[in-house]
Amino acid sequence: MTGSETVLAELRDSVLHLTLNRPDKLNAFTEEMHLALRAGLERARDEDTVRAVLLTGAGRGFCAGQDLGDRDPRRGGPPPDLGRTLETFYNPTLRLIRDLEKPVVCAVNGVAAGAGANIALACDIVLAARSAKFIQSFARIGLVPDAGGTWSLARILGEPRAKALALTAEPLMAETAADWGLIWKAVEDTALMTEAETLARSLAAGPTLGLGMTKRLIQAAAGNSLEAQLDLERDCQQIAGRSADYAEGVTAFLEKRKPVFRGEREP
Numbered sequence: 541m542t543g544s545e546t547v548l549a550e551l552r553d554s555v556l557h558l559t560l561n562r563p564d565k566l567n568a569f570t571e572e573m574h575l576a577l578r579a580g581l582e583r584a585r586d587e588d589t590v591r592a593v594l595l596t597g598a599g600r601g602f603c604a605g606q607d608l609g610d611r612d613p614r615r616g617g618p619p620p621d622l623g624r625t626l627e628t629f630y631n632p633t634l635r636l637i638r639d640l641e642k643p644v645v646c647a648v649n650g651v652a653a654g655a656g657a658n659i660a661l662a663c664d665i666v667l668a669a670r671s672a673k674f675i676q677s678f679a680r681i682g683l684v685p686d687a688g689g690t691w692s693l694a695r696i697l698g699e700p701r702a703k704a705l706a707l708t709a710e711p712l713m714a715e716t717a718a719d720w721g722l723i724w725k726a727v728e729d730t731a732l733m734t735e736a737e738t739l740a741r742s743l744a745a746g747p748t749l750g751l752g753m754t755k756r757l758i759q760a761a762a763g764n765s766l767e768a769q770l771d772l773e774r775d776c777q778q779i780a781g782r783s784a785d786y787a788e789g790v791t792a793f794l795e796k797r798k799p800v801f802r803g804e805r806e807p
């Protein structure tokens with residue numbers, strides 16, 4: 541457990557299920573919730589029994605971004621230092637998701653707005669309910685997209701679509717997000733959790749070391765030259781080639797049976 545009810549954490553079949561749990565506020569982020577999510581992600585990083593993460597939201601929304609109740613200007617006082625809150629709360633979460641060398645599946649069960657949308661987009665494989673939508677709602681309140689949004693939108697969609705979404709704050713339906721390559725796929729609302737859980741379970745039963753390095757390689761690609769990427773592939777493959785899971789994978793192939801990967805993180 542994370543010690544906070546704002547994010548439920550449950551380990552099942554080597555999958556750490558993390559559920560944002562403030563459904564009355566569409567799972568908008570408070571400081572407590574940030575710390576709880578971070579604790580869950582750190583657990584995923586530190587515990588070998590965790591071999592994949594499944595992130596979703598409780599209730600009808602995935603996450604509505606920052607809890608604006610905690611930013612109420614009518615209370616008076618100096619304006620908040622949002623640079624500090626990003627550095628203290630959002631950016632560590634983004635880094636944990638991206639740096640975690642285990643697959644992170646995100647099941648977007650409903651609206652994902654502001655930083656909520658961008659945290660979803662930082663995950664490795666994103667499935668969304670057909671009724672879900674992604675909203676870069678920052679422009680509606682005078683902010684800029686954060687939680688890695690300008691980075692992922694520009695990289696995945698290119699400037700024209702990234703700018704249009706960010707400047708207009710128009711909702712993007714799950715199916716269009718999938719058509720545009722922003723997420724893996726849109727699925728029927730009723731099928732979302734079954735499909736996401738099946739996927740996460742199958743990733744958790746995979747060769748964790750190899751999957752983790754695959755994630756690292758693909759994330760490194762955009763910033764690397766082909767030369768640098770070839771070197772990195774060589775180095776990672778050298779490590780993978782020494783792993784017990786590789787030996788098991790090849791043996792299982794030759795014996796015409798399903799491999800049983802142990803998911804050891806060290807070769």
Ligand code: T3D
Pocket residue numbers: 564565566568604605606607608609611622625626651653654655656675677678680681683686
């Ligand atoms: O501050 C920093 O540290 C910097 C970082 C910023 C990161 C950010 O994420 S900034 C962006 C913040 N988020 C938003 O601007 C989104 C605000 N929410 C909405 O625009 C809408 O709620 C949605 C489009 C997401 C969903 O609309 P709808 O009509 O389906 O639901 P609703 O009725 O608006 O919301 C349901 C309840 O959730 C409602 O509470 P109530 O009236 O029933 O008690 C609503 O106030 C609450 N809620 C939704 N979003 C937030 C929220 N409460 C607090 N903060 C929210 N972000």
